[in-house]
Amino acid sequence: MTGDILPHTAHVLRYVGPNSILEDGSIEIHIKLRTDKNEKGWSVHCLEYFGGRTKADQVDQVRQVARITLKKTGLLVEWEVGAVLQHLRDKAPQAQFVNKPLAADQNHRADPSHSELEGLPFDDEEQIALISDMIAERITSRYQAAV
Amino acid sequence: MPTLAIDESASPGGPSLHLMFLTAGLMTATPVAVDFHLLQNRERIAPYSGRLLSDVAAHPESSRDQTPYPLRSFLRSPFAVDYKARIEQLDGYLKEDELALDPNSESDFWSLMESMLFTRKAGLVLLEDGTLRAIWKDDRGNRLALLFHGNKTVQYVVFVRRSDTTISRQAGTIALDKTQALIEQYGLTALVQQV
Numbered sequence: 001m002t003g004d005i006l007p008h009t010a011h012v013l014r015y016v017g018p019n020s021i022l023e024d025g026s027i028e029i030h031i032k033l034r035t036d037k038n039e040k041g042w043s044v045h046c047l048e049y050f051g052g053r054t055k056a057d058q059v060d061q062v063r064q065v066a067r068i069t070l071k072k073t074g075l076l077v078e079w080e081v082g083a084v085l086q087h088l089r090d091k092a093p094q095a096q097f098v099n100k101p102l103a104a105d106q107n108h109r110a111d112p113s114h115s116e117l118e119g120l121p122f123d124d125e126e127q128i129a130l131i132s133d134m135i136a137e138r139i140t141s142r143y144q145a146a147v
Numbered sequence: 148m149p150t151l152a153i154d155e156s157a158s159p160g161g162p163s164l165h166l167m168f169l170t171a172g173l174m175t176a177t178p179v180a181v182d183f184h185l186l187q188n189r190e191r192i193a194p195y196s197g198r199l200l201s202d203v204a205a206h207p208e209s210s211r212d213q214t215p216y217p218l219r220s221f222l223r224s225p226f227a228v229d230y231k232a233r234i235e236q237l238d239g240y241l242k243e244d245e246l247a248l249d250p251n252s253e254s255d256f257w258s259l260m261e262s263m264l265f266t267r268k269a270g271l272v273l274l275e276d277g278t279l280r281a282i283w284k285d286d287r288g289n290r291l292a293l294l295f296h297g298n299k300t301v302q303y304v305v306f307v308r309r310s311d312t313t314i315s316r317q318a319g320t321i322a323l324d325k326t327q328a329l330i331e332q333y334g335l336t337a338l339v340q341q342v
Contacts, residue, residue: 020272023271028282030275073240
């Protein structure tokens with residue numbers, strides 16, 4: 001539901017393109033710099049908004065609602081909300097994941113899972129780079145983006 | 148006018164490749180620090196030899212400034228061929244999305260490779276704005292990431308393990324030519340150079 005803060009036990013997923021996957025398979029995260037507080041946060045999908053029986057079912061539903069092209073060479077990567085926020089508590093104490101569901105339109109299905117990481121520093125490129133690298137440290141799982 | 152040629156000659160261990168400088172008929176074999184597999188694997192060097200020769204021919208005195216793949220980098224970095232291939236791969240990914248590598252960012256990357264000796268290989272990624280990022284890391288959590296803005300500055304992120312339970316994390320932006328000082332300041336030399 002719009003505005004709900006995701007609990008620490010929730011799990012979020014985001015697509016990572018092949019240009020952000022290192023040769024050894026490790027993943028780099030690059031959060032886009034916000035230059036205004038009112039700009040939208042960093043988009044993710046919260047798996048708990050899908051009712052699949054298994055994690056694989058939930059991940060597949062993310063593939064179905066994604067509004068960007070998921071490349072076969074890309075990955076869907078997963079975090080546990082609480083682990084990320086705990087890791088960022090010194091650098092971004094205001095950070096939180098907030099549910100922002102997307103309504104269906106002519107080209108897309110509704111996406112109840114869409115959420116955003118809010119409360120990150122804005123207009124501070126260096127801190128965002130640092131936070132991005134810290135978020136990459138807390139990736140727990142990865143899935144093939146397109147099957 | 149000096150030109151560069153890549154010559155092939157036989158040696159007791161089998162065919163090998165040598166770089167030679169040809170100057171007005173005077174041939175001088177010049178020992179260079181080319182990666183070992185370059186000398187051994189003709190398939191790998193072949194795609195680059197034409198580019199190398201054409202670069203030098205086109206820019207005999209200023210190839211360093213004119214080309215993002217300068218000869219000096221080729222000779223200086225033991226990973227130059229791997230880096231070149233990786234950058235082409237990353238550029239290909241971006242082109243699928245109608246984006247492109249920033250040549251100034253790539254040029255700054257090669258400038259750094261020329262200016263100091265990195266004997267540990269960096270991982271490379273390409274951001275959507277076309278800028279290159281090089282990452283050195285180890286399994287203790289130490290990390291150096293350099294984003295090449297393309298204006299002779301680099302944005303750095305460093306993770307330095309201070310103890311079993313503490314990692315210091317810092318970020319900033321410095322002039323490209325201050326990178327070596329940065330690495331020494333944070334005690335990360337072992338991350339980029341074999342000791």
